Amino acid sequence: MRIAHHIVELVGNTPLVELTSVVPAGSATVAAKIEYLNPGGSAKDRIALKMVEEAEKSGALKPGGTIIEPTSGNTGVGLALVAQQRGYRCIFVCPDKVSEDKRNTMRAYGAEVHVCPTAVPPEHPDSYYSVSDRLVREIDGGWKPDQYSNPAGPQSHYETTGPEIWADTDGKITHFVAGVGTGGTITGAGRYLKEVSDGRVKVIGVDPEGSVYSGGSGRPYLVEGVGEDFWPSAYDPEIPDEIIAVSDADSFDMTRRLAREEALLVGGSCGMAVVAALEVAEREGPDALVVVLLPDGGRGYLSKIFNDDWMSSYGFLRTPLDSHTDRPDV
Numbered sequence: 001m002r003i004a005h006h007i008v009e010l011v012g013n014t015p016l017v018e019l020t021s022v023v024p025a026g027s028a029t030v031a032a033k034i035e036y037l038n039p040g041g042s043a044k045d046r047i048a049l050k051m052v053e054e055a056e057k058s059g060a061l062k063p064g065g066t067i068i069e070p071t072s073g074n075t076g077v078g079l080a081l082v083a084q085q086r087g088y089r090c091i092f093v094c095p096d097k098v099s100e101d102k103r104n105t106m107r108a109y110g111a112e113v114h115v116c117p118t119a120v121p122p123e124h125p126d127s128y129y130s131v132s133d134r135l136v137r138e139i140d141g142g143w144k145p146d147q148y149s150n151p152a153g154p155q156s157h158y159e160t161t162g163p164e165i166w167a168d169t170d171g172k173i174t175h176f177v178a179g180v181g182t183g184g185t186i187t188g189a190g191r192y193l194k195e196v197s198d199g200r201v202k203v204i205g206v207d208p209e210g211s212v213y214s215g216g217s218g219r220p221y222l223v224e225g226v227g228e229d230f231w232p233s234a235y236d237p238e239i240p241d242e243i244i245a246v247s248d249a250d251s252f253d254m255t256r257r258l259a260r261e262e263a264l265l266v267g268g269s270c271g272m273a274v275v276a277a278l279e280v281a282e283r284e285g286p287d288a289l290v291v292v293l294l295p296d297g298g299r300g301y302l303s304k305i306f307n308d309d310w311m312s313s314y315g316f317l318r319t320p321l322d323s324h325t326d327r328p329d330v
């Protein structure tokens, strides 16, 4: 019988699916890796599991300990799943701009959520960085994974995401495209794919216009989970051969097209990554095989990217959701 003993055992081994509608004629084959099929709904389940395993091994996290992380979403959910399996307490600290739905999702898994004011600088004692550091000091058995500096993050992608892509493409992948947030995905999976192919596979990082990876100075941009205003140590800048910057408008428009034309309800960083993947696919032509990683699902963005009023308020709206102009006779 194939019965998992806990949902955490089902992290990873996500499928590849070819994008057909959004890819222009004459382009490379583009295959999307569907990370929302992880149990917690994102690629972050992978790093959560590995960070906890390594902390258990090193003794940084002891039985009955408390996981404390400043996070507002996917990493929190991943950590909460693993914590529940292993009996740890979870405290997540997030700024008050994080939606009620996201806070409730983390609470639903049993985590405690501390909300801090957004409008204070990071060094302020009430900032979510300061509060999480204080809790780690004050709580006996407290451990902060710190996904931005924890080497277990990229390592998880080196051990799982990269090998899965290599195996599922029979080693025929030519280009790997992924968004860059902490940098863990591109660093780990990219390093594996370069090593296993003797440097043949090209690695392309994608970030929002304005973020440091593509030469910007920081914010502002609206796509969530990617781009930074500092250089995290989870990111190895030697791995990507190229960084492509994508605007919020193009990222969100492609995100909506993925739902409508490919039946992939995914998040905004997925649309962003696909815009870059299509640029690579057009440039490289039909002999290439481009794999693009789609980190999470679209349910968490229904009131933003999939809401015409929100899209219009930023001037992003190109095709209203209920417009049928591209479909004859409906």
Ligand code: PMP
Pocket (backbone or CB within 6 Å): 074, 179, 180, 181, 182, 183, 184, 185, 186, 224, 225, 226, 267, 269, 270, 295, 296
């Ligand atoms: N997309 C989303 C929605 C994310 O939450 C993240 C993680 N911050 C990323 C992309 C980028 O992944 P990484 O942190 O591995 O660079």
